[in-house]
Amino acid sequence: MKPSGVLVVSASLCFCGYGAIRLVGKASGHYGPGIAWQAAHLAGLAALALFVPVVLGLGRGLPRGPVRTGVLSVPLMGSAAAIIQFGIDIVFAVLAPDATRMTTLYRDFSAIPGVSAVVYTVGPQLFYAGLVLLVVLLVRVGRLPWWSAVVLVVSVLLSIVSLDLLPITSLGILGALLPAGRLSDEHTGPRTRIPDAELDPVPLEQHPGHA
Numbered sequence: 070m071k072p073s074g075v076l077v078v079s080a081s082l083c084f085c086g087y088g089a090i091r092l093v094g095k096a097s098g099h100y101g102p103g104i105a106w107q108a109a110h111l112a113g114l115a116a117l118a119l120f121v122p123v124v125l126g127l128g129r130g131l132p133r134g135p136v137r138t139g140v141l142s143v144p145l146m147g148s149a150a151a152i153i154q155f156g157i158d159i160v161f162a163v164l165a166p167d168a169t170r171m172t173t174l175y176r177d178f179s180a181i182p183g184v185s186a187v188v189y190t191v192g193p194q195l196f197y198a199g200l201v202l203l204v205v206l207l208v209r210v211g212r213l214p215w216w217s218a219v220v221l222v223v224s225v226l227l228s229i230v231s232l233d234l235l236p237i238t239s240l241g242i243l244g245a246l247l248p249a250g251r252l253s254d255e256h257t258g259p260r261t262r263i264p265d266a267e268l269d270p271v272p273l274e275q276h277p278g279h280a
Contacts, residue, residue: 073123073126073249074121075099076098076119076123076126076247077123077243077247077249078173078243078247079119080116080119080120080123080185081239081240081242081243081246082114082239082243083109083113083115083116083119083241084112084113084114084116084120084235084241084242085235085236085240086112086116087109087110087112087116087183087235087239088109088111088232088233088234088235088238088239089104089114089152089234089236089238090108090109090112091109091232092233094103094106094109094237095100095233098235098252099187100164101167101168101171102161102162102163102165102166102168102171103165105164106136106158106162107159107162107163110155110159111159111215113155114152114155114156114159115156116239117148117152119149120148120165120196121145122245123215124144124145124148124199124200124250125141125191126140126171127203127204127207127246127249128140128141128203130159130207130210130212130213130249131203131206131210131212131240132210133208134254137228138195139226140199140206141199141203142199143199143202143203144195144196144197144198144199144200144202144203145191146192146199146269147192147194147195147196147197147198149178149192150187150188150191150192150193150195151193151196153188154188154189154192155192157178157188161174161178164256179262185193186189197225199221200221200225200242201218201221203224204218204221204245204246204262205218206216207249212249213248214248216245217245217246217248217249218245220244220245221241221245221246223241224237224239224241224242224245225238227241244276
C-alpha cells in the first residue's frame with residue numbers, strides 16, 4: 070500500500086478505536102476518569118493528528134490557488150479545535166479523581182468566553198464540514214468517484230445521530246477516502262526531464278544584455 074493510503078487507513082482505524090473503546094467503557098458502566106477514557110482519547114488524538122497529512126494530501130488533487138487554500142483551512146481548523154478538546158479531556162481526566170470533579174472542571178473551563186464555541190460546539194464540527202466540502206470538490210474535478218461523497222456524507226450524519234455510531238462513521242470515512250490514496254502518487258510521479266537545449270533555445274550570445 071502506498072504511503073498516502075497507509076495514512077488514510079491508520080487515521081480511520083485510530084478513529085474507529087476511539088469509538089470502540091468509548092463503547093466498551095460505557096458498557097462497563099464507568100466511562101469517566103480512568104483507563105478506558107484515556108485510551109479512547111489517545112486513540113482519537115492520534116486519529117486527528119494523522120488526518121492532518123491526509124487532508125493536505127487530498128488538497129493536492131485541487132488546482133492551486135486561493136480556493137484550495139480556503140477549503141483546506143476549514144478541516145485543518147476543525148482538526149486543531151478537536152485536538153485541543155481531546156487534549157483537555159485527557160488533562161482533566163488526570164486532574165479529576167472522579168466524574169463529578171471532572172464535570173466541575175469542564176464547567177469552569179467552558180465558562181471562559183469563546184471557549185465553548187471554539188473547542189466544543191463549533192470548532193470541531195469544521196473538521197467534518199471541511200472534509201465533506203473537500204471531497205465534493207474532488208468529485209467535481211474527477212479526482213474521486215461520486216460515491217465517495219455519498220458515503221462520507223452518510224457517515225458524518227451517523228455521528229450526528231449518535232456518538233455510539235462512531236466506529237461505523239470511521240469505517241465509512243475509510244471507504245470514502247481510500248480511493249484518494251493514489252492522488253499524491255499521481256502528482257508526485259516521475260517527471261520527464263526537459264533537455265537544456267529546449268529550456269534555452271536561444272544562444273547565450275543573442276540574449277539582450279549579454280556582454
